[in-house]
Amino acid sequence: MKTAAKLSNVTFTYSNGEGGALSGVDLEIGRGECVLLCGCSGCGKTTVTRLINGLIPHYYEGSLEGEAVVSGRNVSDTPIEDLAGVVGSVFQNPRSQFFCVDTTAEIAFGCENMGLPEDEVIGRINKTVADMKIEKLMGRSIFNLSGGEKQKIACAGAAAMLPEIFVLDEPTSNLDLDAIDELRDIIADWKNSGKTIVIAEHRLGWLRGLCDRVIFMEEGRISREFTGEAFFSLGADTLCSMGLRGIGAEQGYLESETGLHAIKPFEHRGEIALENFSYSYGAHKALELGSLSIPIGSVTAVLGHNGAGKSTFARCLCGLQKGFKGRVVMDGRSLRSREMRRLSYMVMQDVNHQLFADTVIEEAMLGADDSQLDRALEILEKLGIAQYKDRHPMSLSGGQKQRVAIASAMLAGKKLLVLDEPTSGLDFGSMERTAELLRSLEKDMTVLIVTHDAQLTERCCTHVLHLENGRI
Amino acid sequence: MTGIFTADAENRGLVLDPRTKLAVMITLVVFALGNTGSDIAAVRYATIALCALPMVLLFTAKKYKKSAAAGLIYGLMKAAEILLVPKASGAVLSLIGVCCLVFVRLLPGLIMGAYMLSATTVSEFIAAMHRMHVPVQITIPMSVMFRFFPTVLEEFSAINTAMKMREIRIGGRNSGKFIEYRLVPLMVCSVNIGGELSAAALTRGLGTKVKRTNICKIGFHIQDAAVLVLTAAPYVLWILGLTGVVK
Numbered sequence: 001m002k003t004a005a006k007l008s009n010v011t012f013t014y015s016n017g018e019g020g021a022l023s024g025v026d027l028e029i030g031r032g033e034c035v036l037l038c039g040c041s042g043c044g045k046t047t048v049t050r051l052i053n054g055l056i057p058h059y060y061e062g063s064l065e066g067e068a069v070v071s072g073r074n075v076s077d078t079p080i081e082d083l084a085g086v087v088g089s090v091f092q093n094p095r096s097q098f099f100c101v102d103t104t105a106e107i108a109f110g111c112e113n114m115g116l117p118e119d120e121v122i123g124r125i126n127k128t129v130a131d132m133k134i135e136k137l138m139g140r141s142i143f144n145l146s147g148g149e150k151q152k153i154a155c156a157g158a159a160a161m162l163p164e165i166f167v168l169d170e171p172t173s174n175l176d177l178d179a180i181d182e183l184r185d186i187i188a189d190w191k192n193s194g195k196t197i198v199i200a201e202h203r204l205g206w207l208r209g210l211c212d213r214v215i216f217m218e219e220g221r222i223s224r225e226f227t228g229e230a231f232f233s234l235g236a237d238t239l240c241s242m243g244l245r246g247i248g249a250e251q252g253y254l255e256s257e258t259g260l261h262a263i264k265p266f267e268h269r270g271e272i273a274l275e276n277f278s279y280s281y282g283a284h285k286a287l288e289l290g291s292l293s294i295p296i297g298s299v300t301a302v303l304g305h306n307g308a309g310k311s312t313f314a315r316c317l318c319g320l321q322k323g324f325k326g327r328v329v330m331d332g333r334s335l336r337s338r339e340m341r342r343l344s345y346m347v348m349q350d351v352n353h354q355l356f357a358d359t360v361i362e363e364a365m366l367g368a369d370d371s372q373l374d375r376a377l378e379i380l381e382k383l384g385i386a387q388y389k390d391r392h393p394m395s396l397s398g399g400q401k402q403r404v405a406i407a408s409a410m411l412a413g414k415k416l417l418v419l420d421e422p423t424s425g426l427d428f429g430s431m432e433r434t435a436e437l438l439r440s441l442e443k444d445m446t447v448l449i450v451t452h453d454a455q456l457t458e459r460c461c462t463h464v465l466h467l468e469n470g471r472i
Numbered sequence: 473m474t475g476i477f478t479a480d481a482e483n484r485g486l487v488l489d490p491r492t493k494l495a496v497m498i499t500l501v502v503f504a505l506g507n508t509g510s511d512i513a514a515v516r517y518a519t520i521a522l523c524a525l526p527m528v529l530l531f532t533a534k535k536y537k538k539s540a541a542a543g544l545i546y547g548l549m550k551a552a553e554i555l556l557v558p559k560a561s562g563a564v565l566s567l568i569g570v571c572c573l574v575f576v577r578l579l580p581g582l583i584m585g586a587y588m589l590s591a592t593t594v595s596e597f598i599a600a601m602h603r604m605h606v607p608v609q610i611t612i613p614m615s616v617m618f619r620f621f622p623t624v625l626e627e628f629s630a631i632n633t634a635m636k637m638r639e640i641r642i643g644g645r646n647s648g649k650f651i652e653y654r655l656v657p658l659m660v661c662s663v664n665i666g667g668e669l670s671a672a673a674l675t676r677g678l679g680t681k682v683k684r685t686n687i688c689k690i691g692f693h694i695q696d697a698a699v700l701v702l703t704a705a706p707y708v709l710w711i712l713g714l715t716g717v718v719k
Contacts (some may be wrong), residue, residue: 346637
């Protein structure tokens, strides 16, 4: 088999101190091979993808030793723009990988940069669009697309440049299960047409049957290698001990009946009643739950397909949906939108949006008065972030930021905590810590989690609320 | 989200060359806002016809309500200007006068501006700038800016939502730091997105030495010709009026 990419004894450290340094990595990827890189956050799998597409050393700075050769060219000596036609990249965040505003221009962007003649570019776009069956998405504004649709356009943009190698860095972090299925089909097509594919991923289940080889990384080294078949027959326990997410975890998810079900024994301590939970966008009924009771102190997973009304439900519950007429009855008091906003708190998927202060302790104290300082320290201690109290919240890791947001909600006396996809992009260890934390909140808060993470649900949820088409 | 230069192909209505739209805009400024040649009757009529154009364009873009509302307001105000203003005096005159001034002169330009932004894509805009020989040193930063605008707006609205939940608002106990609290997350998110955006653009060959091509085809069609005739009319009539051919 011919070699598509080869790393020889590569050692790399980011000059900004970012995690994911490599030490002495040797890796040879054959042409036409589909390789999965997995491991905990910071194990260096993303760094390997950056070496292949040339972002290291051309964009991310650091000290590089050893040699990376891609398609016969030494990456260090090849300008990154010359690698562009050879390696196509798809990134994690659909919000930040588009240069253009409309979809057609976006797919054309790479080809235009290569200076291909207009007719050739149009021909390639048409072929890519037909291959991927995305005719519907042409000529649209990127800002009006869903996450899954954006990721398809990103794939199309890479594919139109006809690269030999595709590099995908956690492409499913922001996708729901339907979108993942569609992405899988796209990658399967690439594989069938003989392209080399390198994927760095946390979520593993969807790659079953797709990957020829699995590279398991730990602390910047390759510690184990598997054939695809051997890897996907590993038991859940083995994967857990390796710190990896399960591979069958997402099967069977969403097969339960709609409605609210208890999945664990739970001591009943009263209820939060939701009344008139219906909401329409214009003529479209996005949510039609009527009435519903959520047990106080429960941890409820809110499940459902894309467009089931999960996020509308969450926004209504937090008093954030304008024009929402329903109410919540808690402790015998009937609350309308504004009061709900006072008692509930949403931890957003991008938690960067909700950290405002200079230090962690100031952030936690934002909604509280100074007399609560002791309690604040106690809560930070409980959430395991006391040692960071004088750090800037933005300098923490994703999981830690989430904890800061939760701490501030607890101090502000919030009774209802809603989390939007709290574990997307978290590795097994971080997911487990989040689960443990959420489970420990039962005395203080009732928790709802909008999630598609079956492992998280299984670990910490007492109830499941399954929505479809805005109904139960 | 309907924002700046984020047109979808299906809802942009009559496709005009960006340069045609620019010509309409300039003419509206000269004749509707600047009131040029209003002493010549023919120019006044041509200006009214031109002022109706933005409403018609908006109508083709399926913004029926906006288009009808703007048309109605413009019609009423224009009628008031012609029928009431000559008869009114004192306070009534100033009130009606100011209203007419704002709506009759400003409204068509504003509607045209809104239409231009909502019905032009960034690629069309850039292609038009190229055709008008504007240097890339200006067009590339502008295209980045247009790309970034909606993103920053999205970030801003998410931050606003977060602030509502924390009860940070003007007049609250944190009002002193109101602006800081808003700007810090906005900067952090924008810098993150900017960094990732640059990385993504580099892997797609931005900055190669070869000359970039552009598949966005812009050009003048029959609809441009019709609009341009309407746009040229006030100028022609004005010149004819100045030379005394028409009144």
